[in-house]
Amino acid sequence: MMMTDLYDRYLQNPKICTDTRKIIAGCLFFALKGPHFNGNEFAKEALKKGASYAIVDDELYAIDDKYILVKNALTTLQELARFHRKELKCKVLGITGSNGKTTSKELCLQVLKKKFNTLATSGNLNNHIGVPLSILSIGTDTEIAIIEMGANHINEIEFLCGIAQPDYGVITNVGKAHLEGFGSLEGVLQAKTELYRYLATKDAPVFVKDNDYVLIDKIPKECPIIRYGELKESNYIIKYNGAQPFVKVLLNETQIQSQLIGDYNFDNIALSIAIGMEFGIETIDIKEAIESYVASNNRSQIIKTNANTILLDAYNSNPMSLEKAIQNLENIKHENKVMILGDMFELGEETNIEHQKIIDQCLKSGVSNVFLVGKIFNAINNTKYTSFDNTRDLVELLKTQAIEDAFILIKGSRGMKLEQVVDCL
Structure with a gap:
């Protein structure tokens, strides 16, 4: 089946499922494989529960026209997401980093939805399966999408950028995480900055903490740099104002009292403020968004x-x-x-x-x-x-x-x- 034909079927009811326990009526079911399961074996059950079509990659299971046979179900899911992304008019903000990705994503969501119809990655759907699912959850009325991208090997961020095609990017930080896959801290830096190198191909801007000189040094000359933090030369000056125990910041003369513990959360808060300012969100709305955010899901x-x-x-x-x-x-x-x-x-x-x-x-x-x-x-x-x-x-x-x-x-x-x-x- 041509991708255009599959996309037409997706548009009839733009819902994707990969788990028969979570079938949505009219969805497309993708029969993905894992170390201990074969999604093809669940295709029949998915159709019984209301899926409109089952995308399978084993001809033994393609028994009628409700089954769409492809070479590889996962690759087809990724290609469908890439096709959908090209059809979308929304702006995409790509976020990666060793720490703070999810908190930053959630704060940015709270801020941006004050003005825009905004969607963000659900939970931690940030890998080679999660990013396609996130992209395919974006509706035609979405104005901004925040896509979190994780990795534990070189070239993963590059691959995910090819699917998400971000218009803006941020790397929250680089630290010793997933060293089994990256080999060293330098390997982590090389992997995370794949986001920068993708953005350079479209002259797209990068948000960066004003004193993170390691990351600043890696930003290609093609990328406009939007600096945020406490330095006077920053595009957006946000000042740390204490954390006993909850982090407080100053935006101009406005104090923002968060519900996040730990001065390390200053960077996450400052990023969300900078993104809000860049997208024209009023200070009072930024303040309200950050002050109302409460961390959950075992994160701070x-x-x-x-x-x-x-x-x-x-x-x-x-x-x-x-x-x-x-x-x-x-x-x-x-x-x-x-x-x-x-x-x-x-x-x-x-x-x-x-x-x-x-x-x-x-x-x-x-x-x-x-x-x-x-x-x-x-x-x-x-x-x-x-x-x-x-x-x-x-x-x-x-x-x-x-x-x-x-x-x-x-x-x-x-x-x-x-x-x-x-x-x-």
């Missing part, structure tokens, strides 16, 4: 229990973000501070070194009550802190040894599932 999420205050940041962890989280805890004014820290994944040859650095930082922090969770932390010899092989073992301890009247930082990689300890606190 504040939870108050009967006994404690918890900063739950258990969606992801890497050396850069964990170091900043510990520094932030040091600055919080509270008599009883606790850290529950989980393993950081995908660090390759630097795994043990980076985990030891975190233990050393904890020792210098002045926080005495520290729990380390995961096989990596547990394998490192330390005489100061209690460590556990897994989250379940910590939960069992907390059931018998209550923590009370504490401010607790919980941070670890997603696979550690540290949010499970919250019910014990």
Whole structure:
């Protein structure tokens, strides 16, 4: 089938599904494959549940005209998204970076929708499957789309840019994340700046923090640079105004009080303000958007229990973000501070070194009550802190040894599932 014909069928009811548990009536079902499943086996079920067509890549399953046989279902999904993007009139803002992508995306969404019909990547749909799904969720009435792009190997951002075709771009920062795939910090920088190199092909602008000289140095001359931050030469001057515990900023003479903890969130807030200003959002609307945003989904999420205050940041962890989280805890004014820290994944040859650095930082922090969770932390010899092989073992301890009247930082990689300890606190 020609892509134009498939696109016509998509336009009849522009909904895409890849999971038979989430079928939408009239959708196109793409039979994707994974390590432990073959989507072709679920195509019949998808049609029974209301899908209009099933896109399959095994002729054994293409038994009637409701099945559309293609060479590769995933490649077809990506090509359909690329075709759709070319038909869209909206502006696309591409966001990538080692930390802060999702928080920045959500803040930008809150700001931009004050004036524009704005869509943003749902959840963390930021990979070779998620970005096509995000693009295909954009309607013809959308004015701005914010597309988050993640990667753990070289050339992934370049590939995703070919699908999303951003008109603006931002790299939130570059740190030691996914080193197994990138090899080194220089590899991370090379991969993330693929966004810049794509934007250079269309003379498209880049938003960048005014003092991030590593990234500024990588911006091609073809890209107009929109600087934001505290330096007087910036296009948009946003000043840090404290964080005890919630970050405050000044935009001209207007104070904006966020509901985000940690001075590291200043960069995310400043970016959303700069983007809002660039797109003509009024200061009062920017203030309202940022002040109303509350973090969720285990990302810088504040939870108050009967006994404690918890900063739950258990969606992801890497050396850069964990170091900043510990520094932030040091600055919080509270008599009883606790850290529950989980393993950081995908660090390759630097795994043990980076985990030891975190233990050393904890020792210098002045926080005495520290729990380390995961096989990596547990394998490192330390005489100061209690460590556990897994989250379940910590939960069992907390059931018998209550923590009370504490401010607790919980941070670890997603696979550690540290949010499970919250019910014990």
